[in-house]
Amino acid sequence: MLEETVLIEFNRQIGKDTWLMGFRSADLASLAKPGQFLMIHLDRNTKDPLLRRPFSIHRIQDRNQLMILYKIVGKGTLLLSSLKEDDPISVVGPLGNGFTISGPHERPLLIAGGMGIAPLFFIAQALNKIQKHTIKMFLGFSTSQEVVLVDQLKGLNIDLSLTTEDGSLGIKGLVTDLLDEYLRQELNKKPVIYACGPTLMLKKVAQKAITSNLRCYVSLEGCMACGLGICQGCAVKAGNSKDKPYYYVCQDGPVFSSEMIDWRAI
Amino acid sequence: MVSQPDLSVNIGGLKIKNPVITASGTFGYGNELTPFYDPSLLGAIIVKGLSLKLIPGNPPPRIVETPCGLLNAIGLANIGIEAFIEEKLPSLFKNKTPIITNIYGHAIKEYAEMAKRIESVDRIAAIEINISCPNVEQGGMAFGTDPDTAAMVTDQVVKNTTKPVIVKLTPNVTDISTIARAVESAGAQAISVTNTFLGMSVDVATRQPKLANIIGGLSGPAIKPMALYLVHKVVANVEIPVIGLGGIMDYQDALEFLLVGASAIQVGTANFINPKAAIEIVNDLTDYCLREKISNINEIIGGLKTNGENHEKIGDKKNK
Numbered sequence: 001m002l003e004e005t006v007l008i009e010f011n012r013q014i015g016k017d018t019w020l021m022g023f024r025s026a027d028l029a030s031l032a033k034p035g036q037f038l039m040i041h042l043d044r045n046t047k048d049p050l051l052r053r054p055f056s057i058h059r060i061q062d063r064n065q066l067m068i069l070y071k072i073v074g075k076g077t078l079l080l081s082s083l084k085e086d087d088p089i090s091v092v093g094p095l096g097n098g099f100t101i102s103g104p105h106e107r108p109l110l111i112a113g114g115m116g117i118a119p120l121f122f123i124a125q126a127l128n129k130i131q132k133h134t135i136k137m138f139l140g141f142s143t144s145q146e147v148v149l150v151d152q153l154k155g156l157n158i159d160l161s162l163t164t165e166d167g168s169l170g171i172k173g174l175v176t177d178l179l180d181e182y183l184r185q186e187l188n189k190k191p192v193i194y195a196c197g198p199t200l201m202l203k204k205v206a207q208k209a210i211t212s213n214l215r216c217y218v219s220l221e222g223c224m225a226c227g228l229g230i231c232q233g234c235a236v237k238a239g240n241s242k243d244k245p246y247y248y249v250c251q252d253g254p255v256f257s258s259e260m261i262d263w264r265a266i
Numbered sequence: 267m268v269s270q271p272d273l274s275v276n277i278g279g280l281k282i283k284n285p286v287i288t289a290s291g292t293f294g295y296g297n298e299l300t301p302f303y304d305p306s307l308l309g310a311i312i313v314k315g316l317s318l319k320l321i322p323g324n325p326p327p328r329i330v331e332t333p334c335g336l337l338n339a340i341g342l343a344n345i346g347i348e349a350f351i352e353e354k355l356p357s358l359f360k361n362k363t364p365i366i367t368n369i370y371g372h373a374i375k376e377y378a379e380m381a382k383r384i385e386s387v388d389r390i391a392a393i394e395i396n397i398s399c400p401n402v403e404q405g406g407m408a409f410g411t412d413p414d415t416a417a418m419v420t421d422q423v424v425k426n427t428t429k430p431v432i433v434k435l436t437p438n439v440t441d442i443s444t445i446a447r448a449v450e451s452a453g454a455q456a457i458s459v460t461n462t463f464l465g466m467s468v469d470v471a472t473r474q475p476k477l478a479n480i481i482g483g484l485s486g487p488a489i490k491p492m493a494l495y496l497v498h499k500v501v502a503n504v505e506i507p508v509i510g511l512g513g514i515m516d517y518q519d520a521l522e523f524l525l526v527g528a529s530a531i532q533v534g535t536a537n538f539i540n541p542k543a544a545i546e547i548v549n550d551l552t553d554y555c556l557r558e559k560i561s562n563i564n565e566i567i568g569g570l571k572t573n574g575e576n577h578e579k580i581g582d583k584k585n586k
Binding site: 002 | 292293294298299301302322323326329333334335336338340343487515537538539540541542
């Protein structure tokens with residue numbers, strides 16, 4: 001874990017309200033594991049927005065370039081999108097536990113809703129290097145204008161099923177609709193699920209995985225001030241622990257095995 | 267060769283090498299920020315508020331950002347005093363930087379019991395009492411909002427320890443100087459001013475409060491002018507040292523508090539944003555003193571220039 005001021009290499013819009021930013025740091029890149037995140041200080045000279053913002057590490061390229069993928073959802077991300085090449089940002093990371101990568105003979109099933117694709121791209125890169133089987137992915141957006149990264153994912157040897165809620169591209173519906181159908185046929189192959197996306201999507205996926213007795217890792221979001229385990233803002237109710245009532249997304253996560261979370265509280 | 271300025275200050279009998287202390291709840295149990303710098307370079311460390319038993323804390327969402335501020339309702343989540351002493355304290359950096367435990371209870375006897383326990387632990391240098399929490403024996407009213415109750419809590423802690431006792435006041439009162447004088451009379455050796463300001467934030471789209479707890483405590487730069495005013499007011503009303511805190515982000519903020527009369531300062535929310543905030547303030551204060559040819563930081567403390575207007579204007583100094 002370290003703090004480094006880096007210069008932005010590029011920051012460009014790639015879809016509706018969706019931006020891709022890259023910067024170089026050999027140290028951060030060498031430490032980073034899929035599923036980990038960074039706390040980014042947008043501008044040291046302003047006190048509003050005040051806090052750092054957490055971003056999943058989206059991709060590592062050329063061993064020293066890190067990318068984040070983000071959607072403009074408020075003041076902080078709007079400010080982030082205004083930053084230009086060579087602007088400095090302070091980055092703290094890599095933080096959190098990251099995904100546990102399955103062995104070469106397991107069948108990974110990646111499920112991403114919207115910006116949930118951010119960390120799943122990184123795990124897809126890693127799985128692509130070691131997996132013998134094709135990686136299956138369900139990728140969902142609300143509408144075609146939001147769809148990003150489809151070509152890049154296909155380049156990673158991924159069998160991709162795309163959904164949009166309004167049916168403007170791919171299959172009409174939700175990624176969770178595809179899951180039921182998929183498991184009817186593939187359950188006996190015991191796929192290992194990696195999921196990231198809206199909380200309600202994760203709840204559905206996790207509960208399905210639990211009842212189907214499948215290994216499932218979900219990457220959660222949490223409101224956090226520090227990302228370092230200090231503020232204890234990012235609490236999530238524990239589902240399986242007697243001595244630990246809450247887990248902290250920044251430290252115990254952001255990746256949790258599905259049975260660790262009390263999904264009834266979500 | 268220019269000699270280094272003397273930054274040491276005395277907080278009610280506790281001598282610390284510089285006036286920069288970490289605020290409770292923003293520095294974990296003491297070790298969390300060691301990847302970024304050596305905490306032993308700070309004046310003192312105040313660890314996360316401890317209670318007699320483990321407290322799980324509030325349901326999420328526990329924090330929300332507001333303009334220039336952080337509103338939190340963590341719910342005083344902590345592992346309990348025994349677990350801290352047994353599991354966390356032994357692994358903390360083995361040096362002379364004082365570790366101060368912040369304690370809170372829901373009944374006066376809980377404060378007394380914790381003070382007794384801490385008395386037997388050499389590595390803990392002082393106790394800071396949080397009196398902003400609800401008193402379950404008195405209908406949930408915060409201990410710190412009534413001078414008599416605040417004095418009773420202070421008295422019970424002072425009676426059970428020989429270590430310096432610092433009382434951290436809540437700003438959510440009508441007249442903070444009354445409370446300050448009450449805890450001073452009860453034997454407090456220093457006072458921390460101030461804890462968070464009660465606040466709320468509402469999501470207009472859902473018409474729900476943004477915190478699950480509905481209300482929370484506001485910290486960060488948004489509260490700095492109000493915190494400074496309260497320090498100014500308390501300094502005018504007590505003889506014991508005052509530790510100032512509330513929105514200190516850099517050394518200039520720290521200087522403001524020292525100038526109004528704080529003998530030391532605490533860095534809180536800034537630790538979340540810049541993990542090196544506290545150590546940068548130590549270094550920048552040193553550079554400032556060198557630049558301004560100040561050989562001893564005590565020359566700055568209370569050095570507010572007011573064109574003849576003085577502290578007595580706003581307070582009713584107890585000796586008068």
